[in-house]
Amino acid sequence: MTEVIHNIEEKTPKSSDLYSKSGEVLAQEIVDTVSMPYPVYINSGKGSKLTDVDGNEYIDLVGGFGPHVLGNAPEVVVDALKGAVDKGVQFGLQNPYQEPFARLLVESIPCAEKVVFCNSGTEASMFAIRAARSFTGKTKIAMFEGGFHGAHDYVLAKVVPTSSIDEPDFYSMGQGIPVETQSTVKMLPYLNDQAFDLIRKHADELALVLIEPVQGSNPRLDVADFLTELVKVCNEAGVLCLFDEVITGFRLAFGGAQEFFGLKPDMAIFGKAPGGGLPLGIVAGRADIMEVFTRQFDIYDDISAGMSPEPSVFTAGTFSGNPLTMAAGTAAVTYMRDHPEIYQNLAKNGTRLAEEVNEFCQLEEIPAVMSSALSLFYFRMQPGGTIKSVRDINRYNLKEADDLFMANLLDRGVIMTPMHIGYISAEHTPDDIDVAVKAIKESLLEVRKAGLI
Numbered sequence: 001m002t003e004v005i006h007n008i009e010e011k012t013p014k015s016s017d018l019y020s021k022s023g024e025v026l027a028q029e030i031v032d033t034v035s036m037p038y039p040v041y042i043n044s045g046k047g048s049k050l051t052d053v054d055g056n057e058y059i060d061l062v063g064g065f066g067p068h069v070l071g072n073a074p075e076v077v078v079d080a081l082k083g084a085v086d087k088g089v090q091f092g093l094q095n096p097y098q099e100p101f102a103r104l105l106v107e108s109i110p111c112a113e114k115v116v117f118c119n120s121g122t123e124a125s126m127f128a129i130r131a132a133r134s135f136t137g138k139t140k141i142a143m144f145e146g147g148f149h150g151a152h153d154y155v156l157a158k159v160v161p162t163s164s165i166d167e168p169d170f171y172s173m174g175q176g177i178p179v180e181t182q183s184t185v186k187m188l189p190y191l192n193d194q195a196f197d198l199i200r201k202h203a204d205e206l207a208l209v210l211i212e213p214v215q216g217s218n219p220r221l222d223v224a225d226f227l228t229e230l231v232k233v234c235n236e237a238g239v240l241c242l243f244d245e246v247i248t249g250f251r252l253a254f255g256g257a258q259e260f261f262g263l264k265p266d267m268a269i270f271g272k273a274p275g276g277g278l279p280l281g282i283v284a285g286r287a288d289i290m291e292v293f294t295r296q297f298d299i300y301d302d303i304s305a306g307m308s309p310e311p312s313v314f315t316a317g318t319f320s321g322n323p324l325t326m327a328a329g330t331a332a333v334t335y336m337r338d339h340p341e342i343y344q345n346l347a348k349n350g351t352r353l354a355e356e357v358n359e360f361c362q363l364e365e366i367p368a369v370m371s372s373a374l375s376l377f378y379f380r381m382q383p384g385g386t387i388k389s390v391r392d393i394n395r396y397n398l399k400e401a402d403d404l405f406m407a408n409l410l411d412r413g414v415i416m417t418p419m420h421i422g423y424i425s426a427e428h429t430p431d432d433i434d435v436a437v438k439a440i441k442e443s444l445l446e447v448r449k450a451g452l453i
């Protein structure tokens with residue numbers, strides 16, 4: 001580890017200086033789960049590449065954590081922003097950018113009859129849950145083990161690995177979350193038909209079932225039958241079904257997982273890709289459900305605020321629907337719609353990346369696996385072999401091996417996060433994939449050489 005870190009330090013003195021200063025004023029720079037073993041500070045990005053403050057260039061497998069389906073700084077988005085920014089950055093009031101973007105989304109998302117804008121996937125999750133509770137008059141929600149639905153209190157839930165496979169228990173991730181929130185959440189087993197029986201059993205108290213149609217922690221495409229049955233069971237049980245497409249939306253296919261699997265849930269939430277790289281959250285769904293956002297009450301009237309005669313919810317966000325995000329989103333989604341060939345490129349390159357890495361690991365008997373769903377992948381050193389659920393992932397702690405792998409990858413000009421989730425963009429070329437595969441192979445051999453796997 002010392003040698004590879006020394007190599008990186010020699011190439012990144014400005015990053016090292018920034019890192020030494022940041023802790024003086026920043027309690028947290030980025031999400032802790034994606035902290036690098038040796039942080040580099042990114043100065044610019046274009047296409048499939050990132051350049052750090054020292055001028056070193058990297059193949060980008062971070063993808064901005066998912067938004068960059070079109071690559072870093074796509075020309076259509078940059079041009080749209082340039083055209084909008086001179087007119088004003090933020091108004092707070094209605095602007096002419098929202099309706100065209102909303103109409104484009106309604107035409108693109110199978111379940112969307114109406115949409116609501118906010119600023120992140122977390123906000124979209126929070127507002128969608130609130131809407132479902134208002135619409136149904138029920139309180140509980142259900143989510144699947146291994147799923148992630150944002151950073152608010154209700155959904156920061158992690159499965160207890162020793163709990164029942166058929167009816168898992170969970171605990172809240174991190175401190176500061178009231179234990180009372182757990183009474184409003186039901187954890188369901190993933191890819192397990194017992195989940196359907198639990199939904200039926202608790203239908204009278206469940207407002208909503210949330211699912212990532214493709215889990216970020218376990219990307220796979222063999223889930224169509226499970227998703228189909230889930231939508232059917234929820235419909236029969238009178239429980240709303242929501243697809244969390246923050247990761248899959250406009251990435252797995254133009255119409256997201258709904259288009260890819262041919263399914264239509266009651267609601268869906270989006271973030272990342274349709275924002276073109278700017279902060280965005282979207283709640284989409286049936287018009288009758290979305291009506292709870294339309295009905296307004298007087299927030300200064302305690303009676304109407306607390307006892308609205310019809311289902312209604314309160315939402316707010318200073319920057320929701322802001323002109324820059326709307327302009328960027330419209331440009332990005334329009335380009336994706338008009339260039340369906342990008343999805344062929346994403347599928348081809350993403351599949352090849354995973355196949356070549358997995359073939360190498362099998363040939364060399366290296367305990368590692370790259371799970372993938374086209375342009376989304378999850379790479380992890382995995383002594384247990386195939387990953388079926390999050391329980392298989394949580395069973396092993398290989399941080400030292402992970403850190404050495406990530407450092408070697410960085411030293412070879414490829415950047416990926418220790419969170420293990422990675423993305424490629426439509427700008428990645430076959431040559432980029434070649435470089436990435438070679439770097440991953442060599443880095444794994446270095447980890448094995450160190451005796452860590």
